[in-house]
Amino acid sequence: MAMTDERWGFLTNYPGRVFGDDDEHLDGLMDRAVAAGLPSIAISKGAGQLLGLLTSMTPGRLALELGTLGGYSGIWIARGLSPDGRLITIEASDSHADHAQSEFEAAGVGDKVEIVRGTALDVLPSLAQQLGPSSVDLVFIDAIKTEYVDYFDSVKDMVSCGGLVVADNVYGTGSGWIDEGGGTDDFNRHVANDPEFDATTVPVGGGMLIARRR
Ligand SMILES: C[S@@+](CC[C@H](N)C(=O)[O-])C[C@H]1O[C@@H](n2cnc3c(N)ncnc32)[C@H](O)[C@@H]1O
Numbered sequence: 001m002a003m004t005d006e007r008w009g010f011l012t013n014y015p016g017r018v019f020g021d022d023d024e025h026l027d028g029l030m031d032r033a034v035a036a037g038l039p040s041i042a043i044s045k046g047a048g049q050l051l052g053l054l055t056s057m058t059p060g061r062l063a064l065e066l067g068t069l070g071g072y073s074g075i076w077i078a079r080g081l082s083p084d085g086r087l088i089t090i091e092a093s094d095s096h097a098d099h100a101q102s103e104f105e106a107a108g109v110g111d112k113v114e115i116v117r118g119t120a121l122d123v124l125p126s127l128a129q130q131l132g133p134s135s136v137d138l139v140f141i142d143a144i145k146t147e148y149v150d151y152f153d154s155v156k157d158m159v160s161c162g163g164l165v166v167a168d169n170v171y172g173t174g175s176g177w178i179d180e181g182g183g184t185d186d187f188n189r190h191v192a193n194d195p196e197f198d199a200t201t202v203p204v205g206g207g208m209l210i211a212r213r214r
Contacts, residue, residue, distance in 0.1 A: 012205075015046040022048075025107050026075060033070030036099050042072035043142065043168050047205035051140060054164055054210065055080025058137035064127075064158070065089035066120040066151055067143035071100035071107070073168075077140060078109035085137075087113045088127070090120045092143070121147060124154040134160045141167040148187035156196065159213045165197070171207025183207065 001007075016022070022029075022045055034040050043051065051073055055063060060082035065074055068091035078087050087109075091097040097115045104113045116123050120143050136158045141151050148167060159165060167187065176182020183206075191199045191211050199211035 012044060012046060015049055019049060021045065026072065029070060029072050029075070029103055032103070033072075033099060036070075036095075038070050038096055038099060042069055044205040047168060047208060048073060048076040050202075050204055050208065051166060052076040052080040054166060055138050058163060059160075060085040060137055062131070062136050063087045063138040063140070064136050064155065065140045065142065066155075067091065067141075068100045068115055069096055069142075071103035071113075073140060073142060074100065074104065074113060075107045075109055077138065078104070078107075078112045081112060085112065088116055089113060090116045090118065090123050090127075090143070092117075092119045120144075121150055121154065124151070128154065128158055131158055133157045134163075136160060137163045139163075139165045141165065142169070145169060145173075145184055148184050149190050152187065152191060152194075156194070156213070161213055163213050165191070165199075165209075165211040165213075167209040169206035170201050170209040171203065173206050178207070184209075 030040060030042050055077050060080060063077050068074055068089040074087060074089050097117050101115055104110045137160055139155045139159060141148055170184045170188055171178050172182035178185055188209055191197055196214055197211040199209060201207055201209045
């Protein structure tokens with residue numbers, strides 16, 4: 001039996017049906033974002049569930065996200081944190097950050113989430129100084145795909161032992177897949193060759209890389 005587009009669509013939605021779907025707030029979040037002019041490029045529901053689960057498998061004291069958009073993935077991360085845990089999420093677009101701020105508040109996680117405005121590569125050096133080494137339990141990378149290697153190099157010392165780096169779209173997007181020269185093959189191999197991390201990729205959404213610091 002071949003993998004068809006129809007089957008792939010069914011499998012993509014399968015985790016939501018079996019393991020719990022979006023709640024009412026998350027369910028309407030991207031419709032509200034698109035109505036406000038944000039692009040429809042959030043992670044899939046299955047990827048959100050995985051991200052929340054992975055966050056909850058760490059101590060969940062501090063998480064860092066690169067690329068906030070409308071707050072969809074950030075809410076999954078925030079819900080996986082420990083009760084006093086917090087998420088710092090970096091967003092280059094003021095309009096995206098404004099929209100996400102209201103979504104974080106409406107979802108009841110506004111007190112756990114701080115949006116830092118600016119481009120990730122500009123913001124990360126001062127954040128690294130402020131937070132210190134081994135201070136972050138989970139980093140989620142979801143901003144500019146061609147900058148993933150630089151993001152990884154900027155955040156890796158901040159990741160705690162046993163902490164995770166997760167990255168989205170590592171197999172590609174609608175504009176190109178890894179077998180066509182799309183995706184983030186350079187980044188995937190860069191992480192694979194880092195002796196401080198164990199890593200793999202999973203076919204969730206556009207492909208997720210999960211790396212754990214030794
Ligand atoms: C794919 S979307 C993030 C989706 C979000 N993580 C989610 O799943 O709900 C990428 C976001 O990164 C932002 N962005 C683009 N360039 C950036 C940069 N250099 N630094 C930080 N954010 C950036 C975009 O404005 C956009 O909101």
